[in-house]
Amino acid sequence: MVSEIGLGGIPIQRTTQEEAIHIVDELINKGINFIDTARGYTCSEAYFGRALQGRRENFILCTKSMSRSYEDMKKDIETSLEQLQTDYIDIYQLHNVKTEQEYAEVMGNSGAYKALVEAKAMGKIGYIGITSHSLDFLEKIIDTCPFHTIQFPYNVIETKAENLFKRAIRKNIGVIVMKPLAGGAIEQGKTALKFILNTDFISVVIPGMASVSEVKENASVVKGELSENEIEYIKHVRRALDNDFCRRCGYCMPCPQGIDIPSCFVLEGYFDRYGLASWAQDRYEKMNHFASECINCRLCVDKCPYGLEIPTKLKRVKRIFGK
Numbered sequence: 001m002v003s004e005i006g007l008g009g010i011p012i013q014r015t016t017q018e019e020a021i022h023i024v025d026e027l028i029n030k031g032i033n034f035i036d037t038a039r040g041y042t043c044s045e046a047y048f049g050r051a052l053q054g055r056r057e058n059f060i061l062c063t064k065s066m067s068r069s070y071e072d073m074k075k076d077i078e079t080s081l082e083q084l085q086t087d088y089i090d091i092y093q094l095h096n097v098k099t100e101q102e103y104a105e106v107m108g109n110s111g112a113y114k115a116l117v118e119a120k121a122m123g124k125i126g127y128i129g130i131t132s133h134s135l136d137f138l139e140k141i142i143d144t145c146p147f148h149t150i151q152f153p154y155n156v157i158e159t160k161a162e163n164l165f166k167r168a169i170r171k172n173i174g175v176i177v178m179k180p181l182a183g184g185a186i187e188q189g190k191t192a193l194k195f196i197l198n199t200d201f202i203s204v205v206i207p208g209m210a211s212v213s214e215v216k217e218n219a220s221v222v223k224g225e226l227s228e229n230e231i232e233y234i235k236h237v238r239r240a241l242d243n244d245f246c247r248r249c250g251y252c253m254p255c256p257q258g259i260d261i262p263s264c265f266v267l268e269g270y271f272d273r274y275g276l277a278s279w280a281q282d283r284y285e286k287m288n289h290f291a292s293e294c295i296n297c298r299l300c301v302d303k304c305p306y307g308l309e310i311p312t313k314l315k316r317v318k319r320i321f322g323k
């Protein structure tokens with residue numbers, strides 16, 4: 001059984017190995033037994049690998065890879081095992097699958113899924129999961145997919161996945177909730193977590209944690225009726241972010257200039273709110289097209305269901321990343 005609150009492993013990149021050890025100490029103290037990391041989070045797997053020495057059995061350890069081919073995934077599973085210093089990863093996920101086309105690739109004969117099935121048969125991984133930011137995509141595959149877990153954003157301003165989560169739970173698929181604080185946009189983390197814990201369609205919610213004090217704060221949240229102040233705060237957040245926060249739904253795509261609009265805003269959040277400027281810059285540099293290429297045709301604005309002023313927001317992305 002997983003604890004209802006787990007640790008999201010993105011922000012650990014900005015801390016130190018020593019702090020990661022203290023964080024793991026505190027997770028054990030607080031009864032938190034779920035850690036989610038990824039091949040793509042630079043030092044995150046390695047930090048947890050060292051921090052978990054001698055207490056690996058206390059945790060359900062979960063990682064993921066963006067690899068799409070059989071050979072690449074096979075290599076990544078071995079790298080994760082090595083970095084995490086373990087011979088067994090509880091859940092290995094296909095990271096951020098966006099479209100049915102990508103899905104066909106990973107599930108094909110030379111696709112990444114085959115490597116995960118083989119690793120499972122060899123006892124190297126326990127369960128296979130998938131993560132995505134596309135609700136449309138997950139809704140299409142949920143009834144027929146072979147996965148043991150799905151991971152998708154859910155928080156006070158992103159609640160569209162409720163039906164998806166209920167369908168998953170009915171199929172005995174574990175629901176891992178990412179972005180519970182909307183990528184750091186929601187400041188009162190305890191209220192945001194309480195809102196999620198009060199639902200009955202999640203298995204575990206994984207706020208990012210990069211310090212012992214954050215572990216303590218998150219672990220202190222218990223489900224229960226929201227107070228008047230908390231309800232007011234949620235209303236305030238919804239009003240403030242409604243027309244400004246990108247939900248990564250992808251409805252604005254494709255952009256004729258080839259700009260990956262939601263990824264621009266995700267990386268902006270990592271730069272701004274997660275304190276991961278150089279990692280975000282590095283990932284931004286690897287994109288094929290940049291915010292600076294926007295020609296203000298406004299095709300995307302008409303398609304965004306939240307009315308985001310995308311070209312204006314992209315100007316800010318251009319300013320912080322320099323292109």
Ligand code: SF4
Pocket residue numbers: 254255256257258259261293294295296297298299300301310311314
């Ligand atoms: S306004 Fe900019 S981002 Fe939007 S579709 Fe046009 S070029 Fe792409």
Ligand code: SF4
Pocket residue numbers: 245246247248249250251252253261262303304305306307308310
């Ligand atoms: S800009 Fe709008 S349409 Fe595009 S991903 Fe974000 S919320 Fe969805």
